[in-house]
Amino acid sequence: MTSTDTMTRLPVGTWTLDPVHSTIGFEVEYLVGTFRGQFRDVDGRLAVGDDGSATLEGSARVASVDVKDEQLAAHLQTPDFFDAERFPELRFLAEGFDVSGGEVRAEGELTIKGVTKPVAFVGTVTPPSEDPFGRTRTGAVLTAKVDRHDFGVSWNTPLPGGDKALADEVAINAELFFTAQD
């Protein structure tokens, strides 16, 4: 059963990220439209206690950045962007949650390129349901907007008209599939 209902509280339990179906990606305005990419190698965990306390943590390997051109993927790994050699992982850890009106707000710390900043992800969590293989699943769709310069990801190139080719604001989109931990 697929559920699109939203929650009034986070689902109690310990949930492990299903990395195959989950997508952790980014989108940023570039030239004339929105450019998107994702990280293929991701993991994460959501732990929600009976008392409502919760921890969401996740990480993504920079070397697994996935865009439609391997030259661009190579460039994204370099010091011009994420600097995979020195900072091989992106991380997020949230311990402050607010669920109201069907919306979830996860306040935490995002680490990109060795810089950690407070960031809030906002979105929805789907109620737990059984999958065809007898496992319980839950899901979340969360988005945060950050200024990439705050994390030292400052590459740009000027356009002939004087503007910059790449926007400062980047949306980080997480479509998370979780499986209940045994």
Added chain:
Amino acid sequence: MKVLGVSGSLRRDSYNTRLLEAAAELLPEGVELAMLEGLKEIPPYDQDDDVEPAPEAVARLRERLAGADAVLFATPEYNSSIPGVLKNAIDWASRPLMTNPLRFKPVAVTGASTGAFGAVWAQGELRKVLGALGARVVEAAVAVGHAPTRFDDAGRLVDEELQGELRELVADLVAAVEDRREAAAPA
């Protein structure tokens, strides 16, 4: 620690080559700077020729870059940009992109010109090119304008302020190599 000096000028009495020789005198202990030779022998880049085995001069270039812990470039400015001979060598070195010997390698850029600005536009372009192929480009830069007045008749850099700036540039480059080694060391 091995720093490779790459001068973008082929001229015998090049100010940029002298600038690298001056940098070689300002190195911290345990750091040596050797000059890249043979830039003139590198053929024009042609993807049809970019096969194994690479042309001999190209293989030597790639080997020298791979064997260096860091690279210090000194570029003149030709028509507001870097000399074709330098760009050509970098183009050869950059392929294949994912495994090129400059990827993640600490590099620094300086430059000398006879005019007032010290090849700042060429330096900017060189930094952009090096960033695009994945090098770790140190932020500091040293621009040597009015080059004929900065060197004595024996070709030594005599401007003390520039010596200080060059020493700092080299120190930043060395620090970038140390950071890289630290990152590579098992935790």
